[in-house]
Amino acid sequence: MTQLLKAxxxxxxxxxxxxxxxxxxxxxxxxxxxxxxxxxxxxxxRRRAKKVCGIGLGLKTKVNANIGTSVDYPxxxxxxxxxxxxEGAGADAVMDLSTGGNLREVRHRIMEEAGxxxxxxxxxxxxxxxxxxxxxxxxxxxxxxxxxxxQHCQDGVDFITVHCGATxxxxxxxxxSPRVCGVVSRGGVFLxxxxxxxxxxxxxxxxxxxxxxxxxxxxVTLSLxxxxxxxxxxDAFDRVxxxxxxxxxxxxxxxxxxxxxxxVEGPGHVPMHQIAxxxxxxxxxxxxxxxxxLGPLVTDVAPGYDHITSAIGGAIAASAxxxxxxxxxxxxxxxxxxxxxxxxxxxxxxxxxxxxDISKGIPxxxxxxxxxxMKRRKRDWEGQFATCIDENRARSVRASRPxxxxxxxxxxxxxxxxxVDTEGGDGKNPDIKAPNQGAGRRV
Amino acid sequence: MTQLLKAxxxxxxxxxxxxxxxxxxxxxxxxxxxxxxxxxxxxxxRRRAKKVCGIGLGLKTKVNANIGTSVDYPxxxxxxxxxxxxEGAGADAVMDLSTGGNLREVRHRIMEEAGxxxxxxxxxxxxxxxxxxxxxxxxxxxxxxxxxxxQHCQDGVDFITVHCGATxxxxxxxxxSPRVCGVVSRGGVFLxxxxxxxxxxxxxxxxxxxxxxxxxxxxVTLSLxxxxxxxxxxDAFDRVxxxxxxxxxxxxxxxxxxxxxxxVEGPGHVPMHQIAxxxxxxxxxxxxxxxxxLGPLVTDVAPGYDHITSAIGGAIAASAxxxxxxxxxxxxxxxxxxxxxxxxxxxxxxxxxxxxDISKGIPxxxxxxxxxxMKRRKRDWEGQFATCIDENRARSVRASRPxxxxxxxxxxxxxxxxxVDTEGGDGKNPDIKAPNQGAGRRV
Numbered sequence: 001m002t003q004l005l006k007a008x009x010x011x012x013x014x015x016x017x018x019x020x021x022x023x024x025x026x027x028x029x030x031x032x033x034x035x036x037x038x039x040x041x042x043x044x045x046r047r048r049a050k051k052v053c054g055i056g057l058g059l060k061t062k063v064n065a066n067i068g069t070s071v072d073y074p075x076x077x078x079x080x081x082x083x084x085x086x087e088g089a090g091a092d093a094v095m096d097l098s099t100g101g102n103l104r105e106v107r108h109r110i111m112e113e114a115g116x117x118x119x120x121x122x123x124x125x126x127x128x129x130x131x132x133x134x135x136x137x138x139x140x141x142x143x144x145x146x147x148x149x150x151q152h153c154q155d156g157v158d159f160i161t162v163h164c165g166a167t168x169x170x171x172x173x174x175x176x177s178p179r180v181c182g183v184v185s186r187g188g189v190f191l192x193x194x195x196x197x198x199x200x201x202x203x204x205x206x207x208x209x210x211x212x213x214x215x216x217x218x219x220v221t222l223s224l225x226x227x228x229x230x231x232x233x234x235d236a237f238d239r240v241x242x243x244x245x246x247x248x249x250x251x252x253x254x255x256x257x258x259x260x261x262x263x264v265e266g267p268g269h270v271p272m273h274q275i276a277x278x279x280x281x282x283x284x285x286x287x288x289x290x291x292x293x294l295g296p297l298v299t300d301v302a303p304g305y306d307h308i309t310s311a312i313g314g315a316i317a318a319s320a321x322x323x324x325x326x327x328x329x330x331x332x333x334x335x336x337x338x339x340x341x342x343x344x345x346x347x348x349x350x351x352x353x354x355x356x357d358i359s360k361g362i363p364x365x366x367x368x369x370x371x372x373x374m375k376r377r378k379r380d381w382e383g384q385f386a387t388c389i390d391e392n393r394a395r396s397v398r399a400s401r402p403x404x405x406x407x408x409x410x411x412x413x414x415x416x417x418x419x420v421d422t423e424g425g426d427g428k429n430p431d432i433k434a435p436n437q438g439a440g441r442r443v
Numbered sequence: 444m445t446q447l448l449k450a451x452x453x454x455x456x457x458x459x460x461x462x463x464x465x466x467x468x469x470x471x472x473x474x475x476x477x478x479x480x481x482x483x484x485x486x487x488x489r490r491r492a493k494k495v496c497g498i499g500l501g502l503k504t505k506v507n508a509n510i511g512t513s514v515d516y517p518x519x520x521x522x523x524x525x526x527x528x529x530e531g532a533g534a535d536a537v538m539d540l541s542t543g544g545n546l547r548e549v550r551h552r553i554m555e556e557a558g559x560x561x562x563x564x565x566x567x568x569x570x571x572x573x574x575x576x577x578x579x580x581x582x583x584x585x586x587x588x589x590x591x592x593x594q595h596c597q598d599g600v601d602f603i604t605v606h607c608g609a610t611x612x613x614x615x616x617x618x619x620s621p622r623v624c625g626v627v628s629r630g631g632v633f634l635x636x637x638x639x640x641x642x643x644x645x646x647x648x649x650x651x652x653x654x655x656x657x658x659x660x661x662x663v664t665l666s667l668x669x670x671x672x673x674x675x676x677x678d679a680f681d682r683v684x685x686x687x688x689x690x691x692x693x694x695x696x697x698x699x700x701x702x703x704x705x706x707v708e709g710p711g712h713v714p715m716h717q718i719a720x721x722x723x724x725x726x727x728x729x730x731x732x733x734x735x736x737l738g739p740l741v742t743d744v745a746p747g748y749d750h751i752t753s754a755i756g757g758a759i760a761a762s763a764x765x766x767x768x769x770x771x772x773x774x775x776x777x778x779x780x781x782x783x784x785x786x787x788x789x790x791x792x793x794x795x796x797x798x799x800d801i802s803k804g805i806p807x808x809x810x811x812x813x814x815x816x817m818k819r820r821k822r823d824w825e826g827q828f829a830t831c832i833d834e835n836r837a838r839s840v841r842a843s844r845p846x847x848x849x850x851x852x853x854x855x856x857x858x859x860x861x862x863v864d865t866e867g868g869d870g871k872n873p874d875i876k877a878p879n880q881g882a883g884r885r886v
Contacts, residue, residue: 071855072846099857127857137866180816182863189859193866231859232816233801233809269816272762273802298758298798300812300819303827304836308754308794315741315755319715333819334837335844336852351751355741358676359716366676369743373623373675373712376743376776384746393747394777401778403515409779412514414542414570416632416674420625423580423636 002219003041005259007034015041019054024364033057037252038288040159040261042093042117042221047156050115053092055263056290060362061318061353062092064119064292064326065346067110070336074100076109082342083110089346089390091327093117095161099128099186104155111156119159119223122148123204127190137190142203149204150214159221161265162211163187164204165247166227170240171195174228177240181231184268188227208251212258221261223292224248229268233300236270237278249285263290263324266317270296275313276320283321292324293317297332306332307341307348314349318356325349347390354389379406379417445662446484448702450477458484462497467807476500480695481731483602483704485536485560485664490599493558496535498706499733503805504761504796505535507562507735507769508789510553513779517543519552525785526553532789532833534770536560538604542571542629547598554599562602562666565591566647570633580633585646592647593657602664604708605654606630607647608690609670613683614638617671620683624674627711631670651694655701664704666735667691672711676743679713680721692728706733706767709760713739718756719763726764735767736760740775749775750791757792761799768792790833797832822849822860 006013012031019041020027033039039056043049055062065086067079079098086094093116098106103125111118126148130140152160166188174183174192183189191202204211215222228244230236248264255262264286270278275296282291295310296317302309310328318325329337329345337345357365368387375383381398388394403409407418449456455474462484463470476482482499486492498505508529510522522541529537536559541549546568554561569591573583595603609631617626617635626632634645647654658665671687673679691707698705707729713721718739725734738753739760745752753771761768772780772788780788800808811830818826824841831837846852850861 070846070852071857072852073844099855124857131856137862180813181820182860184859186854186857186859186862189862193862197866232819233812234816271801272758272798299794299801300815301797301830302790302794302832304831304833304840305790305794308751308791309798311751312755312758312795312798315715316759331840331844331853334840334851334853335846338844347745347748348751351742351745351748352755354744355715355752355755358714358742369676370623372743373677376675377624387744388747389745390747397747397774397777401516401774401781403778408777409513409515410774410777411629412542413574414514414567414629416627416629417625419580419629419632419636423640 002216002259002261003034003043004037004256004261007031015043015052018052019059023054023059025058029058030054036288037256037262038290040221040263040290042119042158042261044153044156044158044218044220046154046218047111047158049117049158053117055324057288057323059323060365061322061356062324063090063346063349063353064093064095064324065091065342066095066097066326067342068096068098069100069106071100073336076101076106078339079106080109080113081339082337083113085339085342086346087114087116089343090350091116091346093119095119095121097121097124099124103128107155107157117158119161120152120157121161121187122152123163123187123190125151138194138197140190140194142207145203146207146210149211153214153218153220157220159223159263161187161223161225162204163191163225163227164202164208164211164251165224165244166191166202167205167247168195168201170228170244170247173243174240177238179238179240180234183227184231185225185227185229187225191227208254212255212260215260216258219261221263222255224251224262224264226265226267229266229294231269233269233271236267237274241267245282245285252286252289263292266291266293266322267296268294269300270298270313272298272312272316275316279317279320279322290323291321292326293322294326295328297328303333304330306330307345311348311352314352315355318353319359325353350389377417381406445659445702445704446477446486447480447699447704450474458486458495461495462502466497466502468501472501473497479731480699480705481733483664483706483733485562485601485704487596487599487601487661487663489597489661490554490561490601492560492601496560498767500731500766502766503808504765504799505767506533506789506792506796507536507538507767508534508785509538509540509769510785511539511541512543512549514543516779519544519549521782522549523552523556524782525780526556528782528785529789530557530559532786533793534559534789536562538562538564540564540567542567546571550598550600560601562604563595563600564604564630565595566606566630566633568594581637581640583633583637585650588646589650589653592654596657596661596663600663602666602706604630604666604668605647606634606668606670607645607651607654607694608667608687609634609645610648610690611638611644613671613687613690616686617683620681622681622683623677626670627674628668628670628672630668634670651697655698655703658703659701662704664706665698667694667705667707669708669710672709672737674712676712676714679710680717684710688725688728695729695732706735709734709736709765710739711737712743713741713756715741715756715759718759722760722763722765733766734764735769736765737769738771740771746776747773749773750788754791754795757795758798761796762802768796793832820860824849
């Protein structure tokens with residue numbers, strides 16, 4: 001039985017307990033939201049991650065890091081280092097998006113080493129195999145696609161991206177569309193090319209019941225891919241994107257009917273003023289299914305800084321209700337990330353997630369900031385370091401340009417906190433122990 | 444006559460023309476908004492920057508970089524390098540916040556070398572001098588403060604921060620307040636300590652008419668400092684902050700009556716869900732005066748990454764109507780920034796400003812992104828580099844992990860754009876020349 005089916009039957013599982021404890025939330029509320037499909041706990045029967053990741057309403061916003069080999073850089077060893085970097089930086093999940101080298105071998109090693117939730121995209125393997133057989137991507141068969149789905153589930157992956165919503169109807173609309181960047185999802189483009197060549201419906205849509213039955217067998221969470229996600233600001237919120245989202249809403253319903261956990265993937269490149277509406281639309285159409293966004297990037301012009309463009313978009317999306325942020329690294333659009341890029345990408349996404357959690361009213365998020373500020377006020381440097389989102393980074397910045405006298409080298413002896421302490425005026429202020437009841441909106 | 448007085452008399456100045464041309468906006472509309480105080484063009488009679496920076500309604504969001512020596516790092520040479528880095532990265536203004544070494548000498552050198560708008564904070568010099576005379580900050584006299592204001596204006600600074608709103612009334616409220624971080628503005632804390640010791644009103648408030656008459660003489664734009672800006676999320680939007688903002692609204696009115704240009708400074712540390720309301724409040728109370736925000740930082744817990752925390756806050760603030768973003772560097776709260784930190788800080792703030800400009804509906808901002816995406820779709824790498832916000836950064840990332848075959852090493856031969864081009868399916872799509880009418884909200 002899946003976590004969803006157990007939740008519906010009123011069963012509290014060990015995984016639900018673990019997540020409730022980690023989040024500091026009520027386990028019965030969690031169970032109820034799981035039963036309604038508003039929360040997902042991806043955890044394949046065949047693989048128990050040390051740490052289960054709860055995604056959805058009332059929970060902290062989670063962060064995923066994409067790793068994986070490419071044809072140009074097929075080193076398994078480097079990807080395992082990225083896994084460790086992602087975990088070290090505090091990612092809640094990693095997705096293995098490998099397309100270079102022995103894909104199954106890489107996936108196995110990542111699952112062996114990972115203490116966190118692992119996702120994958122089976123169609124990459126189907127397409128790469130078809131291509132490696134010396135033919136083109138279009139030589140991929142419907143059976144190849146379904147076999148890849150089964151293989152990944154059997155191998156123990158906790159959640160898989162399946163582009164089941166990229167239907168023939170979507171394709172028709174796409175052909176008429178004046179998009180600037182067309183399709184930028186790799187899985188999406190494989191299916192679009194396949195449908196165009198074979199003049200057939202997307203097998204992952206046509207045989208969605210089989211996908212569901214496999215997912216249910218292993219309790220793999222389906223991450224419904226948005227093959228039509230905008231890859232340029234100019235393409236955001238167009239008819240193609242919204243048509244596919246409508247199909248994904250249908251698929252959520254069908255997944256829940258079969259007791260399969262589901263989350264919905266979202267954009268992509270989106271101008272700031274559209275982000276909240278995009279989230280609201282997904283939440284309404286998909287009846288509260290967890291929303292997993294890639295970025296979104298709020299501008300197209302900043303390659304080299306796309307961890308920042310997506311931290312802006314991710315914070316706004318999460319604060320509007322998105323539940324799961326896929327990080328974007330500084331090398332997006334330019335190169336496969338290095339280990340350091342993975343670290344920086346996870347940190348930027350975690351900052352976005354945390355800032356949004358404050359605005360979502362997650363009490364522990366607010367408390368974290370307050371603790372930091374109390375230590376800052378006291379110039380308690382060790383206390384501040386221990387409270388930082390990245391202790392080592394903070395220590396090394398401070399150590400690189402030290403100051404004297406328990407201040408930092410920016411203000412030196414004119415540090416506002418030091419001035420208050422040494423000059424000792426009446427307005428020196430703040431009883432820092434006094435209660436402060438400010439808080440974000442309640443969940 | 445100040446730019447404001449000329450605008451009121453219907454005179455179109457050379458500076459107005461330059462800004463209108465740079466912004467691609469109508470010069471008569473600009474003149475009108477300047478006359479209403481909704482736009483400021485800081486440009487001291489005594490110093491003509493090569494490039495005038497227009498700040499306010501309907502204009503692109505501008506970025507300021509704080510530079511300047513500290514007691515621990517008083518190197519004039521390094522600060523001049525930071526000036527060049529800030530200009531190279533595209534800052535619209537720099538503020539000299541020096542507190543170490545020979546302050547006047549540093550200021551002069553910065554103004555000589557800068558091709559952009561320069562601001563400063565005269566009270567720093569007054570306080571540092573009082574301190575250097577071997578006594579305490581409190582030994583500063585009212586005359587010292589006014590003399591510093593006059594000196595900076597005579598020296599040719601385009602805009603100055605004056606904490607005229609930190610009144611005795613504000614101090615009284617502050618003393619009763621349960622703030623976590625009290626006062627974090629350096630200028631603010633100098634005045635708070637001074638008022639507490641002398642039991643007297645803030646001379647910059649009491650003698651505001653003299654401040655105005657000096658500012659008017661040189662057409663120096665007053666940047667009304669928010670001495671009470673929240674330095675912790677828990678302190679945001681408290682009575683102290685709002686009381687001071689109300690005083691600043693009064694001072695805007697008085698400045699306009701005397702024909703003095705004015706902008707208003709804002710926070711600081713603010714949770715995401717409060718930012719838009721903070722901007723709306725300032726715009727209403729201060730009758731549309733340009734709003735200049737420091738960040739805001741959307742979380743307290745990320746020292747080492749505060750360029751990112753403030754890019755999130757700055758983008759939201761600007762998209763809600765803030766006009767001028769003061770950058771924050773990665774070393775904020777930890778150390779005086781290096782030249783590289785200045786570069787990174789300006790880039791992060793520019794990304795925030797640009798993302799907001801798209802959402803504000805600035806047509807050139809939208810066009811920039813569309814051009815980039817059209818080049819991306821064509822895999823026109825040279826075209827992309829030339830369109831990037833940071834061409835060198837993008838080039839070096841790509842060069843560090845190159846790929847073959849005109850793709851990037853992330854997706855390699857499975858690049859969505861390449862798949863479409865080589866597999867050539869019907870859905871290969873997108874007439875990229877087709878018009879796309881999507882756009883941000885109109886100004």
